[in-house]
Amino acid sequence: MIYESIINVFQPFLLLIIVTGVSLGIIWGALPGLSTTMAMALLIGFTSTMSQDVAICFMLGVYTGSVFGGAISAILINIPGTPDAVPTMIEGHALAKKGEAGTALGTSIFGSFIGNWVGILLLIFLMPFLIAVALKFKSWEMFLLSIIGISVCGTMCSGEIPIKGWIVGFIGILIAMVGIDPIYGIERYTFDNPNLYDGFSYIPILIGLFGICEIIKTLPNENKSPIPKSIGKLFLPFSILKKYVFTAFRSGLIGTFIGALPGAGANVASFLSYDIGRKQASTEERKKWGKGSYEAIVCAEVANNANIGGSMLPTLALGIPGNAAAAALLAALTMKNVVVGPTIEIDHPGLVYFIYAVLLIANFFMYAMAIALIKPCIKLFSLSRGLLLPLIIPVCILGAYAARLNLSDLWIMFFAGIFGYFLTMSKYPTAPAVLGVILGPMADENLRRSLMIFSEKNINYFFEQYIGLILLLIFIYVIYDGIKRLKMN
Amino acid sequence: MNNNLNKKEYISEDEGAGNAAPLIEVFSSLFLILFLIWFLFESFKISVPDNNFLTAPSLLPIIFSISILLMLLLIFKKGIKNLKLKKEIILLKSISYIKNLISPIILFLYIFLLTNITFSYDLRIFNLSLNVGPFLIFTFIFTTLLLFIYWKTKIINCIITSLVWSMFLSFSFTNFFNIPLPGS
Numbered sequence: 001m002i003y004e005s006i007i008n009v010f011q012p013f014l015l016l017i018i019v020t021g022v023s024l025g026i027i028w029g030a031l032p033g034l035s036t037t038m039a040m041a042l043l044i045g046f047t048s049t050m051s052q053d054v055a056i057c058f059m060l061g062v063y064t065g066s067v068f069g070g071a072i073s074a075i076l077i078n079i080p081g082t083p084d085a086v087p088t089m090i091e092g093h094a095l096a097k098k099g100e101a102g103t104a105l106g107t108s109i110f111g112s113f114i115g116n117w118v119g120i121l122l123l124i125f126l127m128p129f130l131i132a133v134a135l136k137f138k139s140w141e142m143f144l145l146s147i148i149g150i151s152v153c154g155t156m157c158s159g160e161i162p163i164k165g166w167i168v169g170f171i172g173i174l175i176a177m178v179g180i181d182p183i184y185g186i187e188r189y190t191f192d193n194p195n196l197y198d199g200f201s202y203i204p205i206l207i208g209l210f211g212i213c214e215i216i217k218t219l220p221n222e223n224k225s226p227i228p229k230s231i232g233k234l235f236l237p238f239s240i241l242k243k244y245v246f247t248a249f250r251s252g253l254i255g256t257f258i259g260a261l262p263g264a265g266a267n268v269a270s271f272l273s274y275d276i277g278r279k280q281a282s283t284e285e286r287k288k289w290g291k292g293s294y295e296a297i298v299c300a301e302v303a304n305n306a307n308i309g310g311s312m313l314p315t316l317a318l319g320i321p322g323n324a325a326a327a328a329l330l331a332a333l334t335m336k337n338v339v340v341g342p343t344i345e346i347d348h349p350g351l352v353y354f355i356y357a358v359l360l361i362a363n364f365f366m367y368a369m370a371i372a373l374i375k376p377c378i379k380l381f382s383l384s385r386g387l388l389l390p391l392i393i394p395v396c397i398l399g400a401y402a403a404r405l406n407l408s409d410l411w412i413m414f415f416a417g418i419f420g421y422f423l424t425m426s427k428y429p430t431a432p433a434v435l436g437v438i439l440g441p442m443a444d445e446n447l448r449r450s451l452m453i454f455s456e457k458n459i460n461y462f463f464e465q466y467i468g469l470i471l472l473l474i475f476i477y478v479i480y481d482g483i484k485r486l487k488m489n
Numbered sequence: 490m491n492n493n494l495n496k497k498e499y500i501s502e503d504e505g506a507g508n509a510a511p512l513i514e515v516f517s518s519l520f521l522i523l524f525l526i527w528f529l530f531e532s533f534k535i536s537v538p539d540n541n542f543l544t545a546p547s548l549l550p551i552i553f554s555i556s557i558l559l560m561l562l563l564i565f566k567k568g569i570k571n572l573k574l575k576k577e578i579i580l581l582k583s584i585s586y587i588k589n590l591i592s593p594i595i596l597f598l599y600i601f602l603l604t605n606i607t608f609s610y611d612l613r614i615f616n617l618s619l620n621v622g623p624f625l626i627f628t629f630i631f632t633t634l635l636l637f638i639y640w641k642t643k644i645i646n647c648i649i650t651s652l653v654w655s656m657f658l659s660f661s662f663t664n665f666f667n668i669p670l671p672g673s
Contacts, residue, residue: 049667
């Protein structure tokens with residue numbers, strides 16, 4: 001089964017789809033203002049008529065490519081294509097100004113390649129352990145897991161003011177409550193509108209929050225980027241990377257671990273790894289930090305790419321997306337009737353091995369396509385956002401509509417976009433809302449089931465649920481840590 | 490940028506999240522509080538089967554609505570405490586409302602027309618078909634309008650770009666992705 005799943009990926013058509021996804025991802029990621037999440041959210045619609053294997057290859061290709069793509073514009077034009085490329089921008093652009101753009105880009109490509117390897121290998125290694133633990137989870141544990149996921153996401157997304165993240169995450173849960181109640185079949189917040197009986201599909205919500213909201217926010221602020229005349233020779237510095245093997249390994253671990261935390265994505269991974277790297281660097285190297293350090297680029301790029309493997313860990317094993325991009329991937333998988341979670345290996349035998357193989361192949365293609373696409377990407381930087389963003393709007397419309405062929409989804413997308421804009425203007429994070437919408441039904445059903453069980457047993461039964469108690473303590477700690485941050489602020 | 494990075498105490502995934510201007514905090518939390526009061530009111534209207542509140546469909550919404558309300562009250566209180574009216578009036582005057590409202594209004598009209606007008610005509614080009622329907626027509630009109638406003642180039646460039654893009658999307662979605670277009 002494992003062998004068959006891996007061999008399946010080597011079909012020429014699937015390889016072509018992976019290359020297409022990776023290339024699209026690199027170009028998308030390189031364009032300033034267009035994030036990985038936005039790419040993933042918009043492309044869900046395109047996968048609606050694809051087969052399961054093709055959709056997985058396409059989405060994972062885009063994911064792998066777009067995380068790296070952000071580094072190109074960060075180094076060459078001092079604008080991060082994706083937010084996680086900010087540390088790369090600080091260091092890489094300083095090197096580009098010294099005439100070392102080619103070497104900086106080469107370090108970034110190789111760092112991304114190594115980062116992906118570390119993330120994927122850790123994913124393969126840790127997945128069986130996480131699934132084994134998750135199979136012991138009952139209703140109470142699943143409820144706690146979902147609210148821990150939303151709370152951690154809220155904390156990770158809003159830094160110093162975690163309650164803003166929690167508010168948005170909990171509002172996401174409330175949005176997920178619309179529709180027919182799964183236990184008694186009672187209507188909740190449907191107002192007798194048949195379009196609301198099935199609840200809100202989270203695909204138009206994702207497109208609204210990450211596509212339409214970004215467009216509304218960015219369109220009025222036109223910025224022209226200075227285009228570099230040449231990047232010099234693209235140099236892939238094995239010697240530089242050999243020097244930073246330990247740094248790369250440490251950054252890979254940080255990236256994977258951060259990726260596995262719900263809500264914490266490539267941004268936190270690259271900033272944290274960059275920060276730790278600075279503290280751990282030699283005195284001589286530390287002096288270069290902020291003025292063009294290759295070690296700093298290794299820290300940031302390895303971590304944000306290792307994050308991909310890390311984010312797949314809770315997504316596949318627990319059904320809890322590691323970040324907003326993984327949430328989009330989860331939405332695409334759900335559309336293909338793939339139920340992720342502890343029983344993934346029973347429900348879909350061989351699927352996880354297929355995903356591992358796709359990730360590994362996408363990583364090789366990322367390396368090759370990054371080298372091939374850097375020069376064409378420079379030409380794309382001359383395109384104005386005033387041209388690009390209006391052209392993305394019809395793609396958002398098609399993406400939201402294609403998932404269910406339901407016109408009311410266009411309104412859901414629009415209002416999600418307006419709500420996202422309102423949240424952004426009020427400095428609330430948007431990602432926890434998506435996690436809330438995805439995990440809301442799981443939290444609701446499992447809380448009520450577990451309370452029904454607890455009401456029939458005595459109090460000792462509650463204290464005998466050891467995994468539940470550990471999860472409850474984790475939840476209390478997350479809330480305590482959030483309140484501590486709030487007091488410091 | 491580098492100095493800011495060094496100062497940062499907690500790294501956040503969403504770089505835009507944090508403290509907003511007090512007036513915005515007050516306004517946004519008030520809006521959400523009102524919404525949640527209405528949501529709570531609707532939650533209490535949902536029936537409780539078997540009179541067992543522990544399994545009631547409105548249990549989770551009520552718990553989370555109350556939690557959000559308490560957190561919003563904290564933000565509201567903080568906003569009121571930091572409110573300095575003169576400063577806030579300057580902030581309100583500095584916002585370019587028309588500039589920020591153009592794209593949502595255009596988008597609203599675009600979706601309104603797409604969801605309310607239905608017609609379809611298939612134009613055959615060799616063995617492939619181009620669906621002339623609301624999607625093609627309204628995408629062309631509204632993309633041209635947005636390009637004209639934000640791209641700031643000659644109208645003819647906007648028309649050509651918009652026409653080519655609308656036709657490409659209609660053509661590729663119906664022929665290659667086999668996805669029906671909205672309104673057709």
